[in-house]
Amino acid sequence: MDSVAGKWALVTGASSGFGLEFATLLAQKGANLVLVARRKEPMERMAERLRRDHGIDIVVETLDLSETGAAARLKSRIDARLIHIDVLVNNAGYGLFGNFLDQSVEQLREMLQLNMLAVTELTHLFGREMANRGSGHILFIASLLGYQATPGYAAYAASKAYVLLLGEALNAELKPHGVVVTVLSPGPAATSFAAIASQRNTRMIRMLMMEPAPVVRLGIDSMLRRRSSVVAGLLNKIIVFGNRFTPRTLQRLIMQSAVGG
C-alpha cells in the first residue's frame, strides 16, 4: 500500500460529513493537510485537534468553490505557501432534490459548477504538477446515483455520472505519469447531505444508510492500493452489479422509487 506520511493532502469540503472523516483519517496516517470549505470555524476546530493529536501541519483555506475561478485562486494561495500537493481529495459537493423545473437555473448552475467544474479544474491544476513530479493520488467522490439516471435527482445524478466517468478515464490517462486516480461511489450516508438536498429518508434510503467513517476508510484504502473505482457497501455494490442485467428504463424507475422522486 502507498503511504501519505509527511505528504501534503488537500481535502475539499472539509467542514462537515465525509470531509471531516477524510481529514481525520489522513492525519492519522501522518499527512499534512490543506482544508477547504466556506465555513471556517468547524475546520479551525478540527485543525486544532489534529495538530495536537498528530503533530502535523494544517492550513485552513476558506473559499466558495462554486465561484468561477475559485480553483485557480486556491492553487495560487497554496503556491504562495510553497506547498506541493501530493494527495487531492475532491470531496466538496451537494445535491438538489425535487423536480428539475422547480429548481432555478442559478441553483443548478452553482451545483454543477461545484460538483463538476471545480473538480475538473482542481484535478487539472494539481494533476499536472503531480504528473510533472511523477507521483500523486487523486480521489473523486461520485455516488451510487451516478450509475443510472435518477428522477428526483436528475441534475445531481448526472453530475455524479460525470465525476465517475472522468475519474475512471483519468485513472488510465494519468497512470503512465505515476498519478493514481480513484473514484469512490458512496450510497446514502449519515452526513448533512440529505438535509441540504431537502430529501426525506425513504425506507430504501434508510436500508442503504451507512456511517461516513467506513465509507471514507474504503476510499482512502482503495486510493492507496491504486484501485480505479470502488462502490461503498454491499447493498450498493449489488445495485450497481444488478444494473448490468436491468434495462435502463427499469433502472431509473427503481432509483426513482428508492429516492422518492
Ligand SMILES: NC(=O)c1ccc[n+]([C@@H]2O[C@H](COP(=O)([O-])OP(=O)(O)OC[C@H]3O[C@@H](n4cnc5c(N)ncnc54)[C@H](OP(=O)(O)O)[C@@H]3O)[C@@H](O)[C@H]2O)c1
Ligand atoms: N452523504 C451522502 O449520502 C452522499 C452519497 C453519495 C455521495 N456523496 C458526496 O459526498 C461528498 C461530501 O458530501 P457529504 O455527504 O459529506 O455532505 P456534507 O456533510 O453536506 O458536506 C459537504 C461539504 O462540501 C462543502 N461545500 C459545499 N458547498 C461548497 C462550496 N460552494 N465551496 C466549498 N465547499 C463547499 C461543505 O462545506 P461548507 O458548507 O462549509 O462550504 C461541506 O464541507 C459530496 O460530493 C456528495 O455529493 C454524499
